[in-house]
Amino acid sequence: MMQRQTTLTENGLIWCGAGISIAEILTGTYLASLGLMRGLAVILIGHLVGCLLLFLAGVIGGQRRLSAMVAAQLSFGRQGSKLFAGLNVLQLVGWTGIMIYDGAVAAAGIWPIGRASWAVVIGALIILWLLIGIRHLRWFNLVTIGILLALTAILCGVIFAHHQVTPASGHLTGAQGLELVIAMPLSWLPLISDYTSAARRPVAASGVSALVYGVTSCWMAFIGLGAALLTHDINIATIILRAGLGSAGLLIVVFSTVTTTFMDAYSAGVSSRTIVPRWSGSGAAIVATVLGTLGALVLPMDNFSDFLYLIGSVFAPMVAIQLTDYFILRVDHHRQPYAWGNLAIWLIGFILYRWLMTLNWALGSTIPTILAVVLLTWFVGREKSGDHHINE
Secondary structure, three states: OOOOOEOHHHHHHHHHHHHOOHHHHHHHHHOHHHOHHHHHHHHHHHHHHHHHHHHHHHHHHHHHOOOHHHHOHHHHOOOOHHHHHHHHHHHHHHHHHHHHHHHHHHHHHHOOOOHHHHHHHHHHHHHHHHHHOHHHOHHHHHHHHHHHHHHHHHHHHHHHHHOOOOOOOOOOOHHHHHHHHHHHHHOOOOOHHHHHOOEOOHHHHHHHHHHHHHHHHHHHHHHHHHHHHHHOOOOHHHHHHHOOOOHHHHHHHHHHHHHHHHHHHHHHHHHHHHHOOOOOHHHHHHHHHHHHHHHHHHOOOOOOHHHHHHHHHHHHHHHHHHHHHHHHHOEEOOOOOOOHHHHHHHHHHHHHHHHHHHHOOOOOOHHHHHHHHHHHHHHHHHHOOOOEEOOO
């Protein structure tokens, strides 16, 4: 039986839930040393770049009706794509742990029953979302996202109405801030096709997903930036308590964490089946949630900026190769076990990204790396013969 395809509204709600996130707010707080105007410019430019890439990645998997890591076979071969599937599972389990940790810390600051207890509660709610399933979450998401949007708007209003902007200390440069912001939508690149491939109108769904996520994520980052500048505090619980939200703030923390982290766990399950097809996607997603919860219980996860930089260095060159193959060269390597040329180019891109981070260029690392990898992939690809071209 054909599975029901998701609507544009459902895709929009899913990605609105991804954007309403403590991680997005915390990313905004990291930019406070840049000041209000520079910080706002970095947020907008970073999301413009990252969400454009997010849209194009969604189109690839959506048009071919392939999950994100299966779509990676088009550029890296049947076996070569498993490298990225494995890296994606690792980053998704890592994100699951980070999100549960941050949510539990914030929730414990509002209602002090202990970080460990909140981590277990949030982990259990994520598993509940997974058991309901992506194609049956419509009304859950509609109600939850509606409440979150209303409460977050109240939080934003209270913060900006009762405080005045004063400079914040710190040493973050504009280039470093730009990389942090771009890395947020970039971290979703290996996931978006898991959702657009199930959409009734995949290209439109990719556009709606990228736009809704971009707008919501910008809003969250701006709240974080403003809160850090206005209250001189980056502790989410303290900011919420100062805003006088109390229980309403607790709902923001818990359910924003659940709606975002559900996507990480779900896609960890989808990607794991690319590595071992006989595995159950839902079972693997639940295992990823349990592992993330255990990580949140035993590991320190207070600062995830280095994790964001690592994600950027892995997935920026990967998506640059995919976009060049699909939209420019129009080649398909999925019949090959390994597309060694593209794997070598990815490694060059990874090294280039890490090296550019040490230079602190105004353009950062992501944009130059993507441009260099696109040019290299195009040059190498057009010189090769015998590729299997994508069918129109």
